[in-house]
Amino acid sequence: MRYKIVTAAALSLAAALTLSACGSDGGPAGADGSAAEISAPAGDKAATVLDRPFEKPDLVLTDTTGKPYDLRERTKGKPTLIYFGYTHCPDVCPLTMSNLAVARKQLPKADQDKLQVVFVTTDPERDTAAELAKWLPAAGDPSFVGLTGDFPTIQAGARQLGIGVEPSTKDKNGKVVSMHGTQVVAFSPKTDRGYVLYGEDTTPDDFAKDLPKIVKGENP
Secondary structure (H helix, E strand, O other): OOOOEEEHHHHHHHHHOOOOOOEOOOOOOOOOEEEEEEEOOOOOOOOEEEEEEEEOOEEEOOOOOOOEEEHHHOOOOOEEEEEEOOOOOOOHHHHHHHHHHHHHHOHHHHHHHHHHOEEEOOOOOOOHHHHHHHHHHHHHHOOOEEOOOOOOHHHHHOOOOOOOOOOOEOOOOOEEEEEOOOOOEOOOOOHHHHHEEEEOOHHHHHHHHHHHHHHHHOOO
């Protein structure tokens, strides 16, 4: 298959022109902070395969039961999808969780059990463990992991994946808005590195087509 190389600068420029309702979709950077080269199949494929995969963030946050959740340890050797968003998001976040839930259900039961979907809040002041526990099953799937914690830790973890997350602000109507990148990052069970990105326009069918390969650590 023919691949094209897309630089992080190009992705950042494109993202700046297509901001979502609940955040900006900043282009990715390498694990060392440098620009990351992207290898993506030519055409209209949803997946963007990274030439230089991301290290999994060294994040210890709080899950929906109120217990510490060590991201690296708990997802080690497992196919993992990570998304940063917030429960009060009006559109993109619940749609992304719903799309992933629909796609996951199309996997064989054994693969469903292997796949880890992790939702990290970008609005921890409102998104408590209890709030995430109530929202995630309705927006996505009961198997999805919801994480909260202090904002600086969450922001630093997102930045390790090239995802911009800004402190919550209020708009002119007094509504709290959380600005964040909307990528879903897929981590390989073989290497524990984030090697595939999906944007907010990814459909359930796109995910369903790719997840069997993601579960195996293969390129979609």
